[in-house]
Amino acid sequence: MPTFSLNINGKDYSIDAEPEMPLLWAIRDYAGLTGTKFSCGIAQCGACIVHIDGAPVKSCSFPLSAVAGKRITTIEGLSENNDHPVQVAWIEEQVPQCGYCQSGQIMAAVALLDQNPNPSDEEIDMAMTGVLCRCGTYPRIKKAIRKASKLS
Amino acid sequence: MNFELPALNRRDFVKLISLSGTALVIGCVPNGQGNEEIKKINLSKDFDVNQFIVINKEGGIILFNHRPEMGQGTFQSIPMILAEELEVDISSVEIRPSEANRDLYGSQMVVGSRSIQTEYMNLRKMGAAAREVFIEAAANRWQVPKENCRAENGMVVHDDHQASYAELVEDASKLPLSADPILKDHKDFKIIGTSVARRDIPSKTNGSAIFGMDITVPDMLYASIERSAVFLGTVVSFNEDELLKMPGVQHVFKTQRTVYGRERHGVAVLANTYWQALQARKALKIVWDDKGLEKNTTESILNTYKLEARKPGVELFKNGDSNKLLGSKDIISEEYITPYQSHVPMEPMNAIVRVANGEAEFWGSTQNPNGIREHIAQQAGIEDPYKVKINYTYMGGGFGRRSMTDVVEEATDLSIKSGKAVKVIWTREDDMTQGPFRAASFNVLKGKLDSEGNIEALEHKVVAQEIQNQTGDNMEAGGQLMGGINIDYTIPHFTVKGVLQKNYVPISYWRAVYHSTNPFAHESFIDELAHKTGKDPAQYRLDMLPEDNRFTEVLKRVMEEAHWSEKKEGIGKGIAICERSGAYFAMIVEVIKGEKGIKPIKITTAVDVGTCINPDTVKAQTEGSIVMGLTAAIKSGLEIENGRIKQQNFDTYKLLELSETPEIVTVVMKNTLPPDGAGEAGLPTVAPALANAIFDLTGKRLRRLPMDLNEV
Structure with missing residues (x-):
């Protein structure tokens, strides 16, 4: 089995696994970072979103062989003290219910605001399409993104 | 914390x-x-x-x-x-x-x-x-x-x-x-x-909350299970020897779980990692005995329901004598159809069980921790249930699905067979296609108006499966079938009837249960009758409710909040009410006609949950119930093809997206009565209030869910 070197949240990991294994399982089962979630497995729901070189990627459908040498950020790497503006806004707006999809929601929102600090409603809609929440926290996600945009 | x-x-x-x-x-x-x-x-x-x-x-x-x-x-x-x-x-x-x-x-x-x-x-x-x-x-x-x-x-x-x-x-x-x-x-x-x-x-918000899916225990194997796609099929043979040669695979076992009294079969692949288990599962070649169930389709089941609707059914509620009046002329009658729905909590079902030395331990997310203890004890032959240790975590959604113990039954079976701790992880496809589901239903409503346009007689007949009576010979419909039908309306002759259905598709509790289907039919039909008389649908309802009724309070409040009586060009408004778990809800949905069909733009709700413990939580639960209700009204619906569920994942079983979520306004009523249940009551009114709003705007009446808003 080949060995892959991964840089996740600034830390190097050496992982022995099949090259076609999705990045999600390397992050969860090998690096032990469980904040990134498995939900659909086919890049339809966004619970597994991480950043690869700053861009949002659905890690459940991204093969391990394609990430060598790239910088991966997961929800755990967003801040030391849960104080990234998006996290602060998420807490202030009391967004999560069950919480399972929220790592993906937050990583999608952070990527949006990094690219576009003052997104319009339509730009928020576009960026958050394909990031699903069964609890129905969307109205609060929208409010929190607007708030984070002001906090940043 | x-x-x-x-x-x-x-x-x-x-x-x-x-x-x-x-x-x-x-x-x-x-x-x-x-x-x-x-x-x-x-x-x-x-x-x-x-x-x-x-x-x-x-x-x-x-x-x-x-x-x-x-x-x-x-x-x-x-x-x-x-x-x-x-x-x-x-x-x-x-x-x-x-x-x-x-x-x-x-x-x-x-x-x-x-x-x-x-x-x-x-x-x-x-x-x-x-x-x-x-x-x-x-x-x-x-x-x-x-x-x-x-x-x-x-x-x-x-x-x-x-x-x-x-x-x-x-x-x-x-x-x-x-x-x-x-x-x-x-x-x-x-x-x-x-x-x-x-x-x-x-x-x-930082990934530190632990869900069942996040737990690993020492010396644990991962299991992925291929199950009968027609629910009740049995395994004839499978290619165990080939699979055992694949990377990481340790065992291949037949396994089963029980869903409402029926054994459900599958073949489990146990491997060192989940990814390996999943890859090996894809290489499984199982010969199934589908028992002839592959002949069923959505339409074949619906046609049966339509035929069965001709039966008199069991009277579940009766006031006056609607039978006599509705046998006469000038009857208004309509039919409403709702599909099976899947729970699809974002955390797919999973469980870890270790059975060893006359004891057992469970790790996972569950709505029913004590039921799990008792299930494992019985299955593993452990006399003292407290020798089964229960470690429960946050749940990544439940909606009723996690009240069941079937996944734990698989993990327990595989732990006993392998002698190891086993973590069973369902794929999203397993979750969506295996059920048990929210029941499909066929509703027939009949009404007769008096000379003033008031409802003189009403009959609501529900044709559906009943969760607590899915197998066996008892064909007597029970009270569960009439959930969500509003009997507070003052109607002189009012009957609710149930025609119990039994078929092979498994059903269970889904957020708001029968309140998620019956009110669509009931509150749509009340609206239809109001329009027949030319009366305002909100006033029509108020006229049928006593002045001191909790429905009256929330109705008046929501009418005020949403400016019900102000007509706006290009905006359709619909109203509906429902009581669930003691909580009284009134809802107004506003829709417009956009480039891509009808679009809900605003939902206003007045909620009376008695004493409200945490208003923000009640609002959050109401928003969540509305999003789930709207998903079921316009996005998702399971279909049956060749005896199996057609939709496999979120690419075909669509959930509402952020961009499709209308503005939601929730007014929590002040009340000192004891608290009522706030977790589901926002869901039932969404579909009927939306259908009523669409009628208001377009004159078109939609009576089948999910509604296709692009078609209106």
Whole structure:
């Protein structure tokens, strides 16, 4: 089995696994970072979103062989003290219910605001399409993104 | 604040408390009635009483929450009720999950929006009894009348003295508890009725909240299971030898689980990693015996329901004699159809079980921790169920699906067969296609209007499967089938009838249960009758409701909030009402016609949940119920093709997206009645209020869910 070197949240990991294994399982089962979630497995729901070189990627459908040498950020790497503006806004707006999809929601929102600090409603809609929440926290996600945009 | 795993059992808890000196520990003897006997606990001997409040000499206050958390917010609301009567600052107390223990805490099952409503008085009494012994201890110490002392913010205060609960706890712990403590007046509430931030939320913004899916235990195998796509198929043969040669594969076993009395078969692949198990599963070649079930389709089942609707059915509710009137001429009759739905919580089903040496242990997310203990004990032949240790976590959604024990049955079976701890993980496809599902239904409504346009006679006939009667010969429809049909309307001749269906498609509890289907038919039909008479649909409803009815209050409030009587060009408005778990909801949906068809732009709801513990949580639950209701109304619906579920994943079973979510306004009514269930009541009114709004705008009446808004 080949060995892959991964840089996740600034830390190097050496992982022995099949090259076609999705990045999600390397992050969860090998690096032990469980904040990134498995939900659909086919890049339809966004619970597994991480950043690869700053861009949002659905890690459940991204093969391990394609990430060598790239910088991966997961929800755990967003801040030391849960104080990234998006996290602060998420807490202030009391967004999560069950919480399972929220790592993906937050990583999608952070990527949006990094690219576009003052997104319009339509730009928020576009960026958050394909990031699903069964609890129905969307109205609060929208409010929190607007708030984070002001906090940043 | 996070769930600590495992939640401490009593003996470990005693050890912890003993380290910190004297403590006052208060609990009760559960009976599920809300009038439990409140008890002070002698930690060294009272192993039969639960604990809810612990106050120690160091000033530490621990409040226990005995209900698993799936996003409904009771992890915060239950301690809020205790803290209100105890007179402590909710932000300074520690909140801990209780252990799962039916003997100590009763069912602990989180279903039917019951957690708050069933235990409100009991929780208040425990808090009040504790407050009273602190006041009495202080009055004794200061030699003053206790009437001149009051409790606030974890202190007892008198004009000349004050002392903290920590200072008083040793004295207080020696006093007897009042069996009937005086509860606070509503107007004196400081915590109940305020939007206290939920303590579990920070851990859900940085990845640290632990769900069942996140747990690994030493020496564990991962299992992925291929199950009969037609639900009741059996395994004829499979290619075990080939699979055993694949990377990481340790075992291939036949396995089964029980769903409402029926055995459901599958083949499990056990491997070192989940990815390996999944790859090997894809290489499985199973020969199935599909038992002829592959002939079923959505339309074949619906056609059966339509034929069955001609049967008289069982009268589930009767007022007057609608049979006679509806046999005459001038009858209005319409049919409404709803599909099967999947729960699809974002966390796919999973469970870890280890069975070894006459004991067992479970790790995972569940709405039903005690049911799991009992299931594992029985399945593994463990006589004392408390030799099964239950470690429950946050749930990544439940919606009814996690009240079942079927996934645990698979994990237990595979642990027994392999001798290892086994983590069963369902794929999204497993979750979507295996069920059990929200029941499909066919509703026939008949009405007769009098000369004034009032409803003289109404019949609502429900043709559907019943969750608690899915197998066997009993074809008598039960009361479960009439859930959500509003019998508060004053209609002289009103009958609800059920025609029970049985088929092979498994069904179960899904958020709001039959309230998620019946009100679509009922509140659409009431609207149709209103339009036939040319009356305003909201006023038509008000005219059928008594003045002092809780429906009347929420109806009037929502009409005011949404400016019901103001007609706006290009905007259609629809209204609907429903009661669920004691809570009364009225909803107005506004729609416009856009480039891509009809679009809901605003949903306004007035909600009466009795005493509201945490308004922000009630609003969050209402928003969530509306999004789930709207998903079921316009996005998702399961179809059956070749006997199996056609939709496999979120690419074809669509959930509502952020961009499709309308503005939501929730008005929480002020009320001092005991609390009602707030977790589901926003869902039932969405589909009928939307259908009514579409009719208002376009004159088109949609009677089948999910509605295709692009087609209108």
